[in-house]
Amino acid sequence: MNTELDNLVELIKEKIMANLDGKKDIKKIPIEGSGRHVHLSKEDMEKLFGENYKFTVLKELSQPGQVAYKERVRLIGPKGVIEGVVILGPAREKTQVELSLTDGRLLGVKGVLRESGKIENTPGIILSNGKNFIEIKEGVIVAKNHIHMNEEEAKELNVKDKDLVKIKVHSERPVIFEDVLIRVNKNFKLSMHIDYDEGNSCMLDKDSYGVIYE
Amino acid sequence: MNTELDNLVELIKEKIMANLDGKKDIKKIPIEGSGRHVHLSKEDMEKLFGENYKFTVLKELSQPGQVAYKERVRLIGPKGVIEGVVILGPAREKTQVELSLTDGRLLGVKGVLRESGKIENTPGIILSNGKNFIEIKEGVIVAKNHIHMNEEEAKELNVKDKDLVKIKVHSERPVIFEDVLIRVNKNFKLSMHIDYDEGNSCMLDKDSYGVIYE
DSSP, X not given: OHHHHHHHHHHHHHXXXXXXXXXXXXXXXXXXXXXXXXXXXXXXXXXXXXXXXXXXXXXXXXXXXXXXXXXXXXXEOSSOEEEEEEEEEEEESSOEEEOOHHHHHHHTOOOOEEOTTOOTTOOOEEEEOSSOEEEESSOEEEEOOEEEEOHHXXXXXXXXXTOEEEEEEESSXXXXXXXXEEEEOTTOOSEEEEEHHHHHHTTOOTTOEXXXXX | OHHHHHHHHHHHHHHHHHHHHOSTTTOOBOEEEEOSEEEEEHHHHHHHHOTTOOOOEEEEOSSTTOEEEEEEEEEEOSSXXXXXXXXXXXXXXXXXXXXXXXXXXHHTOOXXXXXXXXXXXXXXXXXXXXXXXXXXXXXXXXXXXXXXXXHHHHHHHTOOTTOEEEEEEESSSOEEEEEEEEEEOTTOOSEEEEEHHHHHHTTOOTTOEEEEOO
C-alpha cells in the first residue's frame, strides 16, 4: 500500500510538472513503421555480391546518411522463405536481420526482442541473393521500438539518451507503447520507429503521431 | 490549460479511489489472441456444406457455448488467398469474417475496425470449402478488442457493459490498449480478446495478463 501511494505521489508530481511546463505532452512525434530489413557487414556484402560491388541507392531514409539499396535478399528459415527483403546501407560491423514476430513465425525463427546491435545469443538464418548464400550464426532480432532525436529535440521533450518512455499513439486504434527507448545523436532527426506488428496494432497511418504519455 | 488541470484532477481522483479500493488495479485479466475466423449464417452454412449438414465440434472455446468446428474454409480476396480458416459455431444471424490487418493486406481487403455484428458498409469476400463458393457483399471486419465478463466480474472490476477502458498488458513488450470495450453477459467468462497483430505487438505469451490501467 505504501509503495502504491509513493507511486501515486510520483505520478502526480510528474503530471503537475508536465502541465506547468506545458510542453512535454504536446510535441508530436512522427512514427514510421519499419518493415523487415537487413544490414550487411562489409564481409557479407562481398560474399553475396562479390568484391568491391557497388550497391545502387534506391532511396534516402529519414535518418541522415541511411539508405535503402535497390538490391534485395531472400531469407531462408527452417519453416519458410521470405523474398525481396530490403538491404539498408551503409555497411554495419555485423550483419543483422530485423523481423517482426509475424515474419519470424513464417520463417520458423524465434523472435527475440533486442536493441539494434545487441545480437549475442540471437538466432541465425540463411541469406541468398539468387547467386550466393551466406549463413549467419546469430543476428536475427525483433528490434526494440525507439525514438531517434538530436540534442535540441531531446531538450524540448525533456528526455535524454537511453531513457525509457511511454508513447501514446494517436490513431484509429490508439495504444500506448511502454519502455520506448530514447536514442539521441546529433545526426538524428525526430522519428519513432516501430515494427509492422506494432504498426498494425495501432492501425498506423499517415495521420498518426506519438506523444510522451507520462 | 484549464482542461488539462481538470483532467489532472480527474486522474488523481481515479488513482486515489483505485488505491483506496485496492482492487481495481490488481485483478488479472486473462488475454487470448483470436486468430482469423469465420462465423456463418445458417443459410451460408447450407450453401457451402449442403442442407442440414452437421458440423463436427473440434473444441469448446473460452466463452460458454462457443465452439470451433473441424471444417475449414478458404478465403479468396482480390490479391490473395488464405487456406484453412476456422469456422466458429453456433450459426450467427449474418456471416462475418474476422481478420487482422496483416491478413487483410495479404487478401487485398481493407481492414475496417468494427465491433462484432456491426458489419454495415464493410468489405465483402469470397469463401470456399473446396466444393462450393459463396460471395458475401459485406461482413469482413477487424474486430475491436474487448473483454468478456459476467456481472460478478464486472462488479469486482468496477466497470459496466459498453464501458471503454485502458488495459495494460504485462508481457515482454508491454503496451496499454486504449478504448477496450467491456461486454457483460451472464454467460460470459472473464477473458480479453485481441487479434494477432495486437498479440504480436505485446509479444503475448502464456504468462501475459491484463489489468485495468486507470
